[in-house]
Amino acid sequence: MSSKEDILARIRQNTRTRYEMPDLKLDAITYEDKIHTFIEQLKAGGGEAHLLQPGEKVDEVIRSYYPDAKRIASNLPEIGCATFNPDELSDPRELDGTDLAIVKGSFGVAENAAVWLPKQTRHKAVFFISNALVILLDKEEIVHNMNEAYRRLADADYDYGVFMSGPSKTADIEQALVFGAHGPIRVTVVLV
Amino acid sequence: MKIGLFIPCYVNAVYPEVGIAAFKLLKSLGLEVDYPLNQTCCGQPMANAGFEAEATRLALRMEDLFAAYEYVVGPSASCVAFVKENHPHILEEAGHVCQNSEKIYDICEFLHDVVKPTHLQAEFPHKVSLHNSCHGVRELHLSSPSERNIPYYSKLRDLLQLVKGIEVFEPKRIDECCGFGGMFSIEEPEVSVCMGKDKVRDHMSTGAEYITGADSSCLMHMQGVINREQLPIKTIHIVQILAAGL
Amino acid sequence: MTTKHAIAGTRFIANETQEKWHDETLWMVRAKRDKQSRSLPEWERLRDLASAIKMYSNSHLDTLLEEFERNAVANGAIVHWAKDAEEHNRIVYDILKQHGAKNLIKSKSMLTEECEMSPYLFSKGIDVVESDLGERILQLMKLKPSHIVLPAIHVKRQAIGQMMEEKLGTEPGNYDPTYLTHAMRRHLRDKFLHADVAMTGANFAVASTGEIVVCTNEGNADMGTSFPKVHIATFGMEKIVPNREALGVFTRLLARSGTGQPVTSYTSHYRRPPEGGEFHIIIVDNGRSDILADADHVKTLNCIRCGECMNTCPVYRRTGGYSYTYFIPGPIGINLGMLRNPKQFADNVSACSLCLSCSNVCPAKVDLGEQIYKWRQKLDRIGRANPEKKLMSAGMKFLMERPALFNTALKFAPVVNHLPRFMVYNAANAWGKGRELPAFAKESFNDLWKKNKVK
Numbered sequence: 001m002s003s004k005e006d007i008l009a010r011i012r013q014n015t016r017t018r019y020e021m022p023d024l025k026l027d028a029i030t031y032e033d034k035i036h037t038f039i040e041q042l043k044a045g046g047g048e049a050h051l052l053q054p055g056e057k058v059d060e061v062i063r064s065y066y067p068d069a070k071r072i073a074s075n076l077p078e079i080g081c082a083t084f085n086p087d088e089l090s091d092p093r094e095l096d097g098t099d100l101a102i103v104k105g106s107f108g109v110a111e112n113a114a115v116w117l118p119k120q121t122r123h124k125a126v127f128f129i130s131n132a133l134v135i136l137l138d139k140e141e142i143v144h145n146m147n148e149a150y151r152r153l154a155d156a157d158y159d160y161g162v163f164m165s166g167p168s169k170t171a172d173i174e175q176a177l178v179f180g181a182h183g184p185i186r187v188t189v190v191l192v
Numbered sequence: 193m194k195i196g197l198f199i200p201c202y203v204n205a206v207y208p209e210v211g212i213a214a215f216k217l218l219k220s221l222g223l224e225v226d227y228p229l230n231q232t233c234c235g236q237p238m239a240n241a242g243f244e245a246e247a248t249r250l251a252l253r254m255e256d257l258f259a260a261y262e263y264v265v266g267p268s269a270s271c272v273a274f275v276k277e278n279h280p281h282i283l284e285e286a287g288h289v290c291q292n293s294e295k296i297y298d299i300c301e302f303l304h305d306v307v308k309p310t311h312l313q314a315e316f317p318h319k320v321s322l323h324n325s326c327h328g329v330r331e332l333h334l335s336s337p338s339e340r341n342i343p344y345y346s347k348l349r350d351l352l353q354l355v356k357g358i359e360v361f362e363p364k365r366i367d368e369c370c371g372f373g374g375m376f377s378i379e380e381p382e383v384s385v386c387m388g389k390d391k392v393r394d395h396m397s398t399g400a401e402y403i404t405g406a407d408s409s410c411l412m413h414m415q416g417v418i419n420r421e422q423l424p425i426k427t428i429h430i431v432q433i434l435a436a437g438l
Numbered sequence: 439m440t441t442k443h444a445i446a447g448t449r450f451i452a453n454e455t456q457e458k459w460h461d462e463t464l465w466m467v468r469a470k471r472d473k474q475s476r477s478l479p480e481w482e483r484l485r486d487l488a489s490a491i492k493m494y495s496n497s498h499l500d501t502l503l504e505e506f507e508r509n510a511v512a513n514g515a516i517v518h519w520a521k522d523a524e525e526h527n528r529i530v531y532d533i534l535k536q537h538g539a540k541n542l543i544k545s546k547s548m549l550t551e552e553c554e555m556s557p558y559l560f561s562k563g564i565d566v567v568e569s570d571l572g573e574r575i576l577q578l579m580k581l582k583p584s585h586i587v588l589p590a591i592h593v594k595r596q597a598i599g600q601m602m603e604e605k606l607g608t609e610p611g612n613y614d615p616t617y618l619t620h621a622m623r624r625h626l627r628d629k630f631l632h633a634d635v636a637m638t639g640a641n642f643a644v645a646s647t648g649e650i651v652v653c654t655n656e657g658n659a660d661m662g663t664s665f666p667k668v669h670i671a672t673f674g675m676e677k678i679v680p681n682r683e684a685l686g687v688f689t690r691l692l693a694r695s696g697t698g699q700p701v702t703s704y705t706s707h708y709r710r711p712p713e714g715g716e717f718h719i720i721i722v723d724n725g726r727s728d729i730l731a732d733a734d735h736v737k738t739l740n741c742i743r744c745g746e747c748m749n750t751c752p753v754y755r756r757t758g759g760y761s762y763t764y765f766i767p768g769p770i771g772i773n774l775g776m777l778r779n780p781k782q783f784a785d786n787v788s789a790c791s792l793c794l795s796c797s798n799v800c801p802a803k804v805d806l807g808e809q810i811y812k813w814r815q816k817l818d819r820i821g822r823a824n825p826e827k828k829l830m831s832a833g834m835k836f837l838m839e840r841p842a843l844f845n846t847a848l849k850f851a852p853v854v855n856h857l858p859r860f861m862v863y864n865a866a867n868a869w870g871k872g873r874e875l876p877a878f879a880k881e882s883f884n885d886l887w888k889k890n891k892v893k
Contacts, residue, residue: 004507004519007675007723011500014731018497022490024683026483041700092665093631111478111690112700122713125664128657146701150686159710163689165701168657172572172588174595175463176615181571182623182630183657183704199883201838205848206876208883212892227887230841238831240792242814242823246835253839326793338472339750339798341481365465369752373791375827378868379441380788382448385872386457386756387791416873 030144034110035191038142041113045166046179048188051139058190062134065188066100073130074102075121092123098130105189107141109149114163115189116149124160128168133184135164139191195225196258198266198275198296200408201233207408213435214267214299220438221307225265228257235282236274241375244278248286251279255291263306264296267431269328269406272298277331298332299431300406304347309354314436317357320428321395322348323405323414324367334406338366348406348430355433361398363391372413388417396425403427441824442785447757460592461755467588468749470698471799477700478690487687489803492740495645495678496730502645502678503721509648513710515717522724523553530555530637530670531562533718537668539634541565545652545659546573547639548586548743549674549722551765567629569658571622578605584759586766587696587745592758626658636662638708640673641742642688643719646681649709650719653692653702660706667715671708674722676739688742691801696744729777734812738773740802747796747806753789762786769796769806776813784822787813845885851878 001009031037039049050061059080066072073095074082079102086095103126105115115135117127127133143149149163168183179185195218199211211227218225234254235247254275258264266272280290303309324346328334335346352360371377371387378384392414395403403414403425411427418425451457475481495502507517520526526549534542542564550556556566568577572590576583579601583589590598599613608621638659640650650671652659663669679685693699711717729739748754748768759767764775764783772790775783787810794807817823837844855877869875886892 002519003521003525006521007519007721007727008500008503010723010727011503011675011730014727015497015500016731016733016736019490019493021494021680022487024487024491024687026480026487028480029478045699045703096627096631109701114701114705123664124660128660128664145686146690147683147686150682150689153682158707161707161709162660163701163705165703167703169655169703170571170619171655171697172570172575172590173598173615173618175466175588175591176595178616178619180623181619181656181658182569182626182661201844202876204883205851205878208879208881208886211883212886215892227883227892229887230845230884232841232844233834233838235838238835240811240814241827241831242787242817243828243831243835244815246831249839250835326791326795330794330798337795337798339795341475341478367795369791369793369795371752371791373793375830376788376791379824379827380444380447380753381868381871382451383444383753383756383789384791386451387752388873390461390756412876413873416869416876419874420872 026147028145028147029111031110034142034144035139037110038108038113041111042166042189045113046169047113047166048186050188050190052190052192058136058192061190062102065134066132069099069132071098072100072102073098073126076102076104076136086126087122089123092125095123095125095129100132100134101126101130102134102136103127105135105137107143107149107152108137108189109146109163110142111145112165114165116153116161117164118158118161127162127164128183130184132186132188135187135189137189137191193223193263194261195223195263195265196261197225197227198258198264198272199227199231200266200268200271202412203268203408204231206412207429210267210408210429210431213429213431216438217431217435218265220313220435221309223307226261231257234271234274236271237374239274239278240373244282247282251282252286252288255283255288258292262295263302264292265299265302266296267299267406267429268408269298269325269332269334270409272296273327273331298328298334298406300334300347300351301332303351312354312434313438314354314434315356316433316436318402319359319361319400320352320402320404320433321361321363321398321400322346323370323395323403323407323410324362325405325407325410326367326369328406329367335367351430351434355436358433361400363394363398365394368394370410370414372410377413385417388413389421392417392423392425396423401425404430404433406430441788442763443757443761443789446761447789450758450761451756457756460758463591464749464755467698468746471695471746471749474694474698474700484687484691485801485803488691488801489740491679491684491687492802495680496676496736496739499675499678502680503675505645506643506648506678509646510719511648513648515648515711515719518718518720520720520722520724526553526672526720526722526724527555527558529720531559533668533670534564534635537635539564541567541633542635542637543567543569543629543633543662543666544637545639545654545662546570546589547672548766549639549672552724567633569626569629569662571619571656574622574626575601582765584767585745585748586743592760630661631665633662633666635668635670636666637670637672638663640671640677641692642685643673643678644682644685645678647709649707651685652706652708653704655703657704660704663708663712667712668718669708669712669715670718670720672720672722674724675726692742692744695746695799695801725778735773735777735809737804738770738777738809740804741770742802744801746799746801750795750799752793752795753791757789762789769810770804773806773809773813780816780820781822784817784820787817845882848878848882848884852880854878
């Protein structure tokens, strides 16, 4: 008997009462002003938000946040300030030393400032390896909570995807909060 | 309404005044109260230590003692909770259907939910810190457990609000365990004492003169710490406050 | 009358500064959790749902695991089944061998701890690198985690700084957490870039999509899997959830409970293999299928490893993770240890005052405290009851079953009040450690009643 068959047989033998799947409908929290809540939550988690004002240009906004960034990765055609397209690198290790990466979020979640980022570049390392990350997010694409978020993803197809909320962080040394454990030290969400 | 007064072993031995206060308080509210003689113990200490079977005969005995009463009321949340939660399955194994579990109340719960007095004669012009004991809170639901997202309530506080002159406080860690835990207090004495000291300090930081609650066992443990450390705070069972002046 | 936990706990308490810091720091995490849980009016409903989903999934493991496998294979993953720790470790090693791997970068996984995988791989010449910052610190210090979510909570910054001076050449005397963290970032960056194979655990495995979900704050699982061509994900079979909608419940509870954050920085969904690489998924039993048949303890399989039962436990906070003999400490660890090997891990059962805070804090409603009570009832049968406690309990039973004797005892009890202190508080009297004995009343309630003095 293979281990699989063995395990399944033991499960069948030992399972007692079979419980029904509950109805997952619930009255989950909603917010009067989703954009406001999203921004507040992002700040609380150590991230930065920029609500794009009429007349502001995304490139200029990014530059104003990161005036010293030299190596800037993006494969987004609308981004002019990128210094290289990460999809042209065959080895993701070459991304090491990137100052800033600019990517696009599909939607955000107000309750926790998470942004859904399906893999959109050849290397998913783009999300993690640069010192700072700018996420462009359509401000109309913010849902209230994670229940809503996952319903939205019910049939979504992706190789890899991540809900990212703010910068990489750790409190492993005496519970002192430090940003940039491994991933971006700074994360800026530009709401367009 | 015929009430059988349940006096747990250590109240009987160490805190008879708590039993007396309970009796007087119920009497003063016009209730018919009796004490079935020769009570000993509900079996909780043995069961919590891991010897539930040793509680069987004690549980059966309690069933006999209180068979004639409509209500069983005791001044000890933990013992009452034990009868309510554990006597049924202990007795089931002895082929007996537990009757007490349906009619037993901690005295505060009984006053709050059944008798519902709108005023008391009691006066207690002191600052007290409420001791929300684990089994009172998490088994008998005398107040809202701090872990749960439910609206705050406290049956003890509601009752104390009927007492003239009293000021009621609660510790910062509102229902953290004091470390008594029955046999835990002697099986892990250092941990138990450490928890006890922390708890007493938390009560003291409210500025209270007394720690009060529905469980004499927690109070006994904390009083032990207070006496050893000679701390400027006292313990008093809540029924002694509610019965003050009777 | 004592257990290994009581002895080790006493040692922890002896260092009062450290004990107070540990207690207060973890209490702060509990307070953050309370704040987060109160930010959601539907909190209790979420707990109910989480529990109900787990009751469903753990009673349908056969169908859900097969569904998971089908979908994972369709995604291009290679699925392995491991009956026990030994088989799990062998599967991992075989994959490493196939790829000629010399090192493995891994994110935090309680399952690999449970399987004692790292020592096994080291013995085979594989360099296993922990990538969670706390875990890496402990690995370099040759220490074990003392908490499942905050692994290095028991280590002070000075000790970490001194180790890093020695091993990573950081500035002598610089114990600033930000400085040390960023030095560790550079150290691990190099490890990430040069990893042969990456390994992660899984917080959730989704049956309907065949994907696994890993939650971290550091992004170490994502960094780890970004460079090697091979990713091995391993999960204990109770990590299965039926679908993505169920994740909407669990992801709202996990970080709020565990660290008091609304969500972890990264909730990563791994579905297909890396470009040109392989994605191996190992489904592990290792005793879990036995737990299914144990009605008293089956709910331990609801656990999502948030660690909050440790933070809320008044005993854990004051005794630290090392005082427990099982590798998972605290209320969930007491129970899991007993399920692993009751004789071996019975010493932890004393580490509980039955306050039931854990049962009320648990996001998946595991009845942790109630289960510890049940384990205590079983200790005698397995020959692990404390003989002194047993004797005391039997003595109490004897007395309490004889009311006349009890009443006589109460008559004479006040004599104790007048004994010399050395007789009352001798070394055998555990109560006397830090507490005065209560004074027995001159007349018991029973006596007073008989004499008609209760009026």
